[in-house]
Amino acid sequence: MLFTKFITGIRRFDRSPAAAALHGLHSPDRLRTIIHRERDRTDRTGEGFVLLTLSNKTSEPRGLSPRQTSPQDKPGGSPVELAAVARIIKNRMRSTDEAGWSDCRTIVVVMPSTKVEGARVFINDVLQCLPDGYTKPACSIRCYPESRLDDGASERPSRSARVAGGRAEGDAPAVPGHRLALPQPPNEQSVGAMNMLFTRRLPIWKRFLDVLGAGVGLVLLMPLFALVAIAIKSTSSGPIFFRQYRSGLGGRRFAMYKFRSMVVDAEDRKQALMPLNEQDGPAFKIKLDPRITTVGKFIRRTNIDELPQLWNVLCGDMSLVGPRPLPCDETAACQVWHHRRLDATPGLTCTWQISDRSKVSFADWVRMDIHYIRSRSIWGDLKLLVGTAVAVVFPN
Numbered sequence: 001m002l003f004t005k006f007i008t009g010i011r012r013f014d015r016s017p018a019a020a021a022l023h024g025l026h027s028p029d030r031l032r033t034i035i036h037r038e039r040d041r042t043d044r045t046g047e048g049f050v051l052l053t054l055s056n057k058t059s060e061p062r063g064l065s066p067r068q069t070s071p072q073d074k075p076g077g078s079p080v081e082l083a084a085v086a087r088i089i090k091n092r093m094r095s096t097d098e099a100g101w102s103d104c105r106t107i108v109v110v111m112p113s114t115k116v117e118g119a120r121v122f123i124n125d126v127l128q129c130l131p132d133g134y135t136k137p138a139c140s141i142r143c144y145p146e147s148r149l150d151d152g153a154s155e156r157p158s159r160s161a162r163v164a165g166g167r168a169e170g171d172a173p174a175v176p177g178h179r180l181a182l183p184q185p186p187n188e189q190s191v192g193a194m195n196m197l198f199t200r201r202l203p204i205w206k207r208f209l210d211v212l213g214a215g216v217g218l219v220l221l222m223p224l225f226a227l228v229a230i231a232i233k234s235t236s237s238g239p240i241f242f243r244q245y246r247s248g249l250g251g252r253r254f255a256m257y258k259f260r261s262m263v264v265d266a267e268d269r270k271q272a273l274m275p276l277n278e279q280d281g282p283a284f285k286i287k288l289d290p291r292i293t294t295v296g297k298f299i300r301r302t303n304i305d306e307l308p309q310l311w312n313v314l315c316g317d318m319s320l321v322g323p324r325p326l327p328c329d330e331t332a333a334c335q336v337w338h339h340r341r342l343d344a345t346p347g348l349t350c351t352w353q354i355s356d357r358s359k360v361s362f363a364d365w366v367r368m369d370i371h372y373i374r375s376r377s378i379w380g381d382l383k384l385l386v387g388t389a390v391a392v393v394f395p396n
Contacts, residue, residue, distance in 0.1 A: 031102060031110075034110055041112070042145065049143075050118075050141060050143055051109070051143075051144070053140045054106070054137040055105055055106040085130065146195060146251075195339070195342065196249075196250040202319060214311070214314040217310045225307070232259060235295050236263065238260060239264075242259070242260040247346075248317055257309060258308055259304065261299055263291050273290075273291075281361070282338075313347075313348065319346070323350050325346035340370050341369040344369075344372075352368050353388055354388055
């Protein structure tokens with residue numbers, strides 16, 4: 001609706017060149033389809049692509065809410081000036097490039113098989129072609145996969161370049177169902193990854209289910225938590241809880257909590273046990289892990305060790321249902337297409353947890369997660385929760 005009103009306003013204001021340029025770029029929905037198509041192609045060929053963002057938005061000053069913003073702080077640059085940018089882009093991009101509107105103030109250019117330096121040259125060429133007196137848009141460059149950041153980029157962006165109005169680079173709105181708005185400091189050609197562009201935000205029903213389930217669960221399970229804590233403390237030295245950094249939504253790192261089921265130096269002994277790993281791919285699984293304590297065997301078999309993650313669910317780092325988060329080092333060892341499991345908020349349980357894990361390869365594990373992300377629904381989540389409860393009560 002907003003985009004349609006924007007187009008109508010441009011037609012009334014400038015009925016020839018600007019309107020023609022706007023019609024030459026893709027709509028937001030079509031743009032999202034193109035970006036996901038290029039991601040599919042990259043996952044198969046490995047060539048990668050670059051996403052350019054040109055916007056006449058300016059970030060709000062820190063500490064000021066929209067109601068407190070003064071007139072001089074409001075976004076600058078008229079729609080006609082951005083239409084001029086659109087016309088220049090349309091005339092100068094290659095036949096393999098695609099350009100479209102992510103919202104009424106932002107243009108996105110998809111450039112397959114392009115390095116960061118090539119994208120910078122294109123941006124500078126577009127800005128130099130702007131008529132004198134026109135406001136230059138804020139520019140940013142995003143790479144997929146993230147490894148291409150070091151291919152043609154002389155340096156990583158500084159924190160000041162990554163943050164606009166208190167929003168970090170990784171906080172960009174998600175593509176599916178959301179605008180591709182990437183506000184940046186004016187004329188700052190910041191460089192970053194586009195992992196967060198593919199993430200899917202939690203639906204309202206799912207977040208409600210998470211808060212309700214985690215809140216009630218933490219209250220009802222307090223007596224059990226106390227018993228487990230006493231058992232852990234009385235049978236082995238070390239802390240009650242195990243804290244480990246895992247990869248969450250879009251690859252963001254967060255601290256995940258579990259009841260400690262292993263000896264204190266378990267992480268230090270992991271490398272020596274790698275030859276015994278029974279799971280293919282980057283994940284590490286041993287059925288008879290020698291690092292597990294006596295109490296740990298019981299709480300792992302009954303999945304009691306995972307219950308502290310209800311706190312992660314309540315905080316929003318995890319969901320009741322979603323792909324299981326991997327340790328950060330295992331995520332780094334994944335193939336590019338494996339990162340699709342990071343498109344959704346990780347969860348306590350998912351399809352893999354109620355299947356015969358010993359017979360599931362890591363690739364099939366990832367495919368299960370991707371299928372869940374594409375088809376998640378309230379009934380599907382409830383079915384998985386019930387299936388998990390049955391698997392816990394009646395383990396294989």
